[in-house]
Amino acid sequence: MGSAASSALMGLGLALPPSAPFRASWLWAAALGLAAAAALGAASWSTSGRRWRWRWRRRLQQVGTVAQIWIYPIKSCKGVPVNEAECTELGLRSGNLRDRFWLVIKEDGHMVTARQEPRLVLISITWDNDQMTLSAPDMNDLVVPRTLSSANAIRDCRIFGADIQGxxxxxxxxxxxxxxxxxxxxxxxQFETHMAPRKSKEIFHPSVQNYEVAYPDCSPIMMISEASLSDLNTRLEKKLKMEQFRPNIMVTGCSAFEEDTWDEILIGSVEMNKILACPRCVLTTVDPDTGIISRKEPLETLKSYRLCDPAEKHIYKSAPLFGMYFSVEKIGSLKVGDPVYLMTQ
Known part of the structure; x- marks a missing residue:
């Protein structure tokens, strides 16, 4: 008993004096208590409740800075730039302005995006006094009701084959x-928080971590570095804006495609985990200023140097990769100018 207590205390950086063997019993109890306290102090439960996260061994390395933040209220319409935002498990929000909480559908409930209707990207959104106003070329502005009547129908919708309501x-x-x-x-x-979100297992293969989304394609957060866009623009005749790729967060101060390597990051008080790279489609060929779809660039150029590893073809197939999807492991707030930290063991 005495040697066990001594070993436990030494493990905590404490030594048992040779003259105190009679105190071994209470020291043993103290050792167990201290060990338990140390363990509990080193661990904390993630926001999503999916696992314990051991923080005491983690190191923070700044890898960039938040340069811009966008919330896209209506899927495929223009984004709203914000200086700061709350980050929930379902994505960014600023007051009642939520990322991709509104969706255009056909009468049968199937989603409509700029892949089918490129001119959706010309609809701009103003959010003022908690009120959403829609604007578009040759159209009068329209205020979307802030609070929808309970008499309004709840519709069954389909997003990439998955069921969701609005x-x-x-x-x-x-x-x-x-x-x-x-x-x-x-x-x-409009998605309402009492409705059931889409689960990640309905979007990706089962090995991807567990999270939920409303109307985004794949994840709560998508991030791209400014350097990655600059790298792509050196290969294109017509330079592109970041808005063409519709990220939530643009990061500056890192090298091109460095975001591919960020497994766990901290921004402000928000912790995020990398899910997968963003496989790109014809939506990237829609000009955000004209609403014209080319179906060529930047896809053709991206395919020349941004295809996946052959071992990942079952995930990405032939789609080129540009930007990274993240899940939210700890909710909080973030703002433009915040450092982006890579969390490592």
């Missing part, structure tokens, strides 16, 4: 979007 925003908004796009009848729905 509250219909009403006939006036539907007529406005339909009049602007001029192709068929569309409606706008």
């Amino acid at each position: 509250r219909d925003c009403g006939d006036e908004v539907a007529q406005w979007i339909t009049s602007f796009l001029k192709t068929e009848t569309f409606r706008l729905v």
Whole structure:
């Protein structure tokens, strides 16, 4: 008993005096108590409740700085730049302005994005006094009701084959979007927090970590470095804006594609885990200023040097990779100018 107590205390940096063997019993109890306290102090539960996170061995290495933050309220419409935001498990928010909490659908509930209707990128959103106003070329501005009536229908929607619900925003908004796009009848729905989000296992293969989203393609957060865009622009005749790739966070102060290597990061009080690279599609070929889709660049150039490792073809297939998806492990807030830290053991 005495030697066991001594060993336990030495493990905590404390030595048992030779003249005190009679105190071995209470020292043994003290050792166990101190060890337990040390263990509990070193560990904390992640926000998502998925696992214990051991922090005491972690080191922080600054790898960049937040240069810009965007919230995209309506999927495929223009983003709203913000200086700071809360980061929830479902993505960024600023007050009641939420990232991709509104979705354009067909009458049968299937989602509509700029892949099918490129002119969606021309709809801009102003958020003022907790009120969303839509603007588009040759259209009068329209205020979207801040609070939807419980009488508004809840619609069943489909996003990439997964089921999700949304509250219909009403006939006036539907007529406005339909009049602007001029192709068929569309409606706008809003996700409400009591509704069931889409789960990651419905989006990716089961080995990807467990998280949830509302209407984003794949994850709560997408991040790209300014250097990665600069690298791509050196290979293109027509230079592109970051808005063409629709990230939530743009990082400066790092090398091109360094974000590919950030497994766990800390920004402000927010901890994020890397999920996967962002596989790019024809949406990147929609000009955000004209709403014209080319179906060529930047995809063709990206395919020349940003394809996945052959071992990952079952995930990405032939899509080029640009930007990284992250899940939110610890909710909090972040702002422009915040350092981006890589967390390592």
